[in-house]
Amino acid sequence: MRCDRPARRRTPPDERHLTNRERRPRSRGSTARPSWCPWPWSSRSGPRAAELDERPRTRTAVLPDRIVGPTAANHLRCHNGAVISRGWHAPTLQDVARLAGVSARTVSNVVNDHPHVSPTLRARVRTAITELDYRPAWGGRSLQSGQRSSDLLTLVVPDVKAAFYGELAHAVADSARRRGLRLLLEQTGGDLDLERDVVAHRVTGISRGLIFAPIGVPVDLLRRQRDLPVVLIGEHGRGSPLDHVYVDSVEIGRLATQHLIDRGRRRIAFLGAQGAQPHTSAVQRLEGYRQALSGAGLVLSPDTVRELPAWDEAGGFETTTALIAEQPAIDALVVGNDAAALGALRALRSLGRTVPADVAVVGIDDIRAAAYASPPLTTVALDRPAMADSAVSLITDTSPHTTVDTGTGDLGTSTGTRERGLPQGEGPAALDPSRGSPPLRAPRTVLSPIRLVVRDST
CATH class of the missing domain: 3.40.50.2300 (Response regulator)
Known part of the structure; x- marks a missing residue:
């Protein structure tokens, strides 16, 4: 049988023998401790131990004069009197909005550098971002908006335990850091199926570009990633229709x-x-x-x-x-x-x-x-540093490129950056704008230098 009667309010153990008129009233925000509670009490923040006064908490409060609980050094007071905690979790966009006294939409516009924000509000939001050390969650933002992150670069290698690929990853990370980018590292173990999985599902939509050191190049899959810049690096993949930094x-x-x-x-x-x-x-x-x-x-x-x-x-x-x-x-x-x-x-x-x-x-x-x-x-x-720098440059290069209409090309053997035609099977039909596909630019290739280092083993 269904009962529509509202649930009874829970009464503290030491007041169950009293009538409603005899029970102690406690106003909202009171710090009075009921007799049945063995620890310090605040109706605003719930039960807490005395030592919590010495560590930051994540709660916010609107208080006229003072902060109850955490120390004032761990908090910032907003324009409207709200208190923002700086502990326990990373600051959110809503925290920045409360501290700056603006809407979350305004903070988002400032973070994304939209032009229609007044200089006064922009300065106030940036000050709040600095105060809270707020960092946008680029991965989540890109998944929500469907756009690529502006500062995340992905490197895919067969095995980071191999000395060559470990040092290559270090060089790519250094080159990316100099350009204000962060590096996401994926390892495939040389497994062709895993290489395909990484390209198809793990990096699309969250990365600005992909630097790929493949064992077997899934060219058919990579060519479908029109919205993801891909650069092959290393000796594998010669002749593919992708940007490539290689050695002879x-x-x-x-x-x-x-x-x-x-x-x-x-x-x-x-x-x-x-x-x-x-x-x-x-x-x-x-x-x-x-x-x-x-x-x-x-x-x-x-x-x-x-x-x-x-x-x-x-x-x-x-x-x-x-x-x-x-x-x-x-x-x-x-x-x-x-x-x-x-x-x-x-x-x-x-x-x-x-x-x-x-x-x-x-x-x-x-x-x-x-x-x-x-x-x-x-x-x-x-020269791994040179290879890494060339690969990152090809990802970040936004200069216009020549659109190729027909024909095939040869990689050649000269050093430097060259452009070549499309592989067999790519013709005007594949580049027809009326079909809804963007025109393909000619892939760029960079031949990295090599040198003989003579030591005692010869």
Whole structure:
């Protein structure tokens, strides 16, 4: 049966034997403590311990003369007499509005730099923002408005534990910070499905742009992100219809091999051929290795080209141990990256081989640990700060670009920033404004410099 009778007011235990007329009246805002309450009491803020007077609270109060509870140092008084607490939670837009004595809409207009706010109100709001140390929640604002954040940049890398990608992330963060941007870092583990998921669902709408160091480029998906600037960085993704900061992998392989040839080495092995997952950089570096051997009149033996089970120290150690056991005449190694080269140095020491007297070793990347290896590792250095700065510049560059109507283009081999045409399959129909799609500009590519750093391992 439904009962429409209103619930009875709860009576304190020590007053249950009294009539309504005999019970003590307590006015709103009174700090009198009822006899049944064992702690200090305020009807405005509820039960609280005495020590709360020494720490800030999140409540607001309209008080004529004084602040009850928290210390005055933790509060700011508004134009209308309200008290804003500065503790326990980040200041909100409503807190700024109360402190400035304006509407929340006015604060939003000032934060978004809308021009139709009077200078007086704008100055008052900015003063309140400074007083409260208010910071807009850009991610939530962009999700609500459907617009990209103005200060959030996303970097997607395969593995932040890998020294190269860790140092690359550091360089991108530094470059973004100099431009007043913040960095959001995503890790894919080299998983192609996860790469697609990150691009399709995790960054669209909350980021100003995406810097992507892919293993397998989901070009079809990236091309659909018309409203999200995307820049590929690194050796993978050559030939894609996207802005790209890259290095010449063929030249890397050729430069490392030619250095060993110049040092008199003739039995040169290459560790880092294409394995189970397609690495375009591995294929291109192997091509540079072949070119250097051919130019020196040396014969390429299939037995001296090995895959790496993993591009890390363990992979280099395992592959080098097996190679020397099968090909003891090897006198030099070109290793796919510095991490694997460090493992190769450890394997050679365990086999009693002296570096570089018996076997010379060249790595690729010039990670920090390379200079402190035993012996210090000769390597081909990739200029990560320059790569990072170019990638961030391509994201933040708002200058107009040429619209491409037809045709295909070639990446070429010159250094600097170049523009090329669209890939096969992109024609005037894809760029027809009547179809509702914005015209595509020509992708930009930046070739990052490389250099040989000679140390004691050769």
